[in-house]
Amino acid sequence: MIYFKISVQKVLFITLLCVSITNGNHFIYEKTPIELIESARNLGITQRNLMKEFISQKNIIPNSDEETEIINHFLNKCHEYSQKVGYDEEYIKFLESVALSEVDSHPTSESHYHHPKILDLMSLDDATISFLTTPINGMKKILQRQCLINEVDFQCVDSFFGANNHVTSEKIDIIRSSGGFAKLMLDEECPNNGDDLNDYHCIGTTAKEYGKQCSTSLKFYNMTKYDVDHKILNLFASAISEIDKFNDILEKTNDLKERIKIKRDTEILLSSTLKTISQMEGSKCRLFYQLGKCLKSSVTNLCGKDAGRKFEIMIQVGYLRRERFNDINDAFLALNMEPHRSCGNLY
Numbered sequence: 523m524i525y526f527k528i529s530v531q532k533v534l535f536i537t538l539l540c541v542s543i544t545n546g547n548h549f550i551y552e553k554t555p556i557e558l559i560e561s562a563r564n565l566g567i568t569q570r571n572l573m574k575e576f577i578s579q580k581n582i583i584p585n586s587d588e589e590t591e592i593i594n595h596f597l598n599k600c601h602e603y604s605q606k607v608g609y610d611e612e613y614i615k616f617l618e619s620v621a622l623s624e625v626d627s628h629p630t631s632e633s634h635y636h637h638p639k640i641l642d643l644m645s646l647d648d649a650t651i652s653f654l655t656t657p658i659n660g661m662k663k664i665l666q667r668q669c670l671i672n673e674v675d676f677q678c679v680d681s682f683f684g685a686n687n688h689v690t691s692e693k694i695d696i697i698r699s700s701g702g703f704a705k706l707m708l709d710e711e712c713p714n715n716g717d718d719l720n721d722y723h724c725i726g727t728t729a730k731e732y733g734k735q736c737s738t739s740l741k742f743y744n745m746t747k748y749d750v751d752h753k754i755l756n757l758f759a760s761a762i763s764e765i766d767k768f769n770d771i772l773e774k775t776n777d778l779k780e781r782i783k784i785k786r787d788t789e790i791l792l793s794s795t796l797k798t799i800s801q802m803e804g805s806k807c808r809l810f811y812q813l814g815k816c817l818k819s820s821v822t823n824l825c826g827k828d829a830g831r832k833f834e835i836m837i838q839v840g841y842l843r844r845e846r847f848n849d850i851n852d853a854f855l856a857l858n859m860e861p862h863r864s865c866g867n868l869y
Contacts, residue, residue: 549676550712551669558607562674565603566681569596600678608671620660640733641726643744644817645810647844650703650836654726658719665707665716672712699869701840706832721832724825732820739813746809750802751845758850761795789857796859799850803842804862811864814838841868 548554573596576582582589641651656664698705711719733740768788772781814837822830842865843851854861861869 549673549680550708551666551673551715552713553666553715554670554673554677558670558674559677562600562603562678563681566600566678566683569599569678570682570684572596597679597682600675600682603678604671604675607674608667613667616660616663620656620664640729643733643740644813644837645747645841645845646837647701647703647840650701653703654722654729656726658723661719661722662716665711665719669707669712669716699839701844702834702836702838705839706835721825721829724829725821725833728821728824732817732824735820736813736816739809739816743806743809743813747806747845750806754799754802754850755847757795757798758847758853761791762849764791792853793857793859796850796854796857800859800862803845804864806845807842807862807865807868810837810841810868838868841865843869 547556547559573592576596577589577592582592641654646654653661653664697708765788768784768791772784775781775784814834817837818830818834821833825833842861846854
């Protein structure tokens with residue numbers, strides 16, 4: 523997992539699960555000590571054997587929800603181990619010091635454009651904002667430690683699943699599409715040991731400048747976003763309330779025809795609601811595309827072409843999932859509904 527810890531109490535993270543060795547004996551971070559890799563892989567094997575023994579003793583049904591829960595239980599030891607390795611006392615103290623610092627140590631009265639706030643208005647996620655607003659020396663240390671944590675986790679998970687190449691490809695694709703920041707970390711920064719983070723530093727320190735250059739688009743987008751999000755939440759809450767009523771009736775009847783009708787009506791209601799929500803999301807996505815063009819151009823002018831490219835990846839990849847409420851996103855997934863065509867490249 524990639525974690526960015528703002529304070530001891532609050533951990534912001536992007537989950538990365540990956541299960542196969544690439545780039546020689548490493549996934550993403552060649553600086554990982556071999557003893558940590560060996561220890562992680564041994565743990566993965568141990569957990570797999572313990573899991574098999576447990577499943578055999580309990581006569582668990584293959585491919586059942588119960589089996590999945592058991593797999594996750596034993597696999598979680600890999601994640602616990604990687605966190606123990608990464609978050610030692612020295613690193614936690616370092617993160618505490620970072621939490622007290624700011625990129626701009628002398629903010630002006632123009633507080634609306636103070637960096638974390640302005641980046642939030644661009645619909646970046648908390649983990650990305652945390653990274654971009656860290657001083658560059660701390661930024662590199664955080665990146666390298668998170669790469670180490672992920673490498674250890676990946677090695678353990680890989681060993682747990684027995685180096686399944688199909689699972690590897692699937693998980694890597696999931697990671698790359700989960701968020702722009704995760705994609706950049708996986709594809710570029712961890713393999714390069716975070717040797718050049720100047721683009722990210724520039725994006726963080728000049729946020730007020732390129733935010734002001736796109737202030738009209740930024741203001742209009744956020745006004746629309748607030749209005750649309752409010753309508754979406756109310757619409758979905760209303761639909762869930764009706765579905766709860768259907769479920770109450772369903773629990774009280776044994777009539778097969780009535781039960782089938784209730785289930786059909788429930789699905790029709792949810793499907794209709796999500797279609798309406800999708801249309802609303804489309805209006806947000808169109809405005810976000812326009813805002814993104816302005817921001818990318820401004821970032822490019824201030825920080826360079828490659829910084830503009832990275833910024834575009836960070837704001838676009840995973841945008842719609844960041845914007846959706848979790849229950850709504852789960853409902854879209856449950857009905858296997860595609861995003862609105864205006865949001866196609868923002869999911």
